[in-house]
Amino acid sequence: MINPSQIRELSQKNDKVLQIATLLHTSLSVEEIIAQFSEEIGDVIHHNSLSYVNEKLDINVLFGQSARHSCTYELSINEQSLGLLSLTRDKSFSDEEIEQLERLICALHYPLRNAVLYTVAVNSAHKDPLTGIGNRAAMNTALHREIELASRHHRSLCVILLDVDHFKSINDTYGHAAGDHCLQSLVKCAENSVRISDLLFRYGGEEFMIILPETDESGVLRLAKRIRRRVERLETTYQNQLIRMTISLGITTLRESDDEKTLFTRADEALYKAKQEGRNCIRIAASD
Structure with a gap:
């Protein structure tokens, strides 16, 4: 049976996800969204670095300095790949932290998807469709x-x-x-x-x-x-x-x-x- 304190804790965690998602939705810049996400989860999941890679769009951003232990996720929505997200730090991540991190990453998916689609649209508007070079x-x-x-x-x-x-x-x-x-x-x-x-x-x-x-x-x-x-x-x-x-x-x-x-x-x-x-x-x- 779930006691009142567990309900409050679950509610607070969900509020944190909603808060981060609302904040991330204010930007269409992939780099800004990743930087903001790293900052917002820092007080919950300590990490030395956070990186994001999207090979298809040639996006590779890194905030902080890479450390020994890592935790990597392949992000996707409805089978649409959004890229790889990695966190590193000097000590390993506990099971509880991983569970918490995975919950927080839910706040990242849709803002990042929107930013990726926007980037694709901007790139397409500046690319020659026949040769693939700039127009x-x-x-x-x-x-x-x-x-x-x-x-x-x-x-x-x-x-x-x-x-x-x-x-x-x-x-x-x-x-x-x-x-x-x-x-x-x-x-x-x-x-x-x-x-x-x-x-x-x-x-x-x-x-x-x-x-x-x-x-x-x-x-x-x-x-x-x-x-x-x-x-x-x-x-x-x-x-x-x-x-x-x-x-x-x-x-x-x-x-x-x-x-x-x-x-x-x-x-x-x-x-x-x-x-x-x-x-x-x-x-x-x-x-x-």
């Missing part, structure tokens, strides 16, 4: 951010615009599905050529931008030459048909007075010049 909206955001960072820290910044030569002819000859396949092959080729810190975007039908932080003109020219050569040698096969393509590239470096519009326009002018002067070549924006 024009993502490009505009990244270009603004990288110009600000480069200007604030007095760092170099370069941009490459590239365009597939005679892409309409590829579509007309082999079909639009083959053209899509060529764009996907081009993106893979470019991704294998750039550094981890470089940013690749598709901003038009067959038009792409690469943002290169902390890169000078000689560095961007080396990369542009490497990509042009690799694409020229690329053998793309679609339905047993070998399709070859070339690209034209325009490059420029950040100037003190630049904003997103002036930097893009100058690279676009260099790209136009490459098109006018025979294609399958690189042109550097004219200096003032």
Whole structure:
């Protein structure tokens, strides 16, 4: 038989879960929700660190310093995986603490699910569905951010615009599905050529931008030459048909007075010049 003190204790535990859930529902940031959850359960379940990993969304957050003993949970709702939650500390968790922790984690599920869905929606809105790289909206955001960072820290910044030569002819000859396949092959080729810190975007039908932080003109020219050569040698096969393509590239470096519009326009002018002067070549924006 449950005595009154046990009923009060159970009620208090349920109130704690409700309190945490209500608080977590105020944010759609995965990182903020995990940080808040760690803080809120700290007085109930002492822990040295709390981490959350969602490999599908490339989210990996850690609060605190990892310790010897751990307790890990795979979070899910209706068979929808939300990721892995881990707590660590210097001494092992008791059965009572584990039971209490599992009750508290109930407060995390739905706020985290909402934040994950929001993150997926935001990522989708900034991703090109054909190639999987950033779209024009993502490009505009990244270009603004990288110009600000480069200007604030007095760092170099370069941009490459590239365009597939005679892409309409590829579509007309082999079909639009083959053209899509060529764009996907081009993106893979470019991704294998750039550094981890470089940013690749598709901003038009067959038009792409690469943002290169902390890169000078000689560095961007080396990369542009490497990509042009690799694409020229690329053998793309679609339905047993070998399709070859070339690209034209325009490059420029950040100037003190630049904003997103002036930097893009100058690279676009260099790209136009490459098109006018025979294609399958690189042109550097004219200096003032």
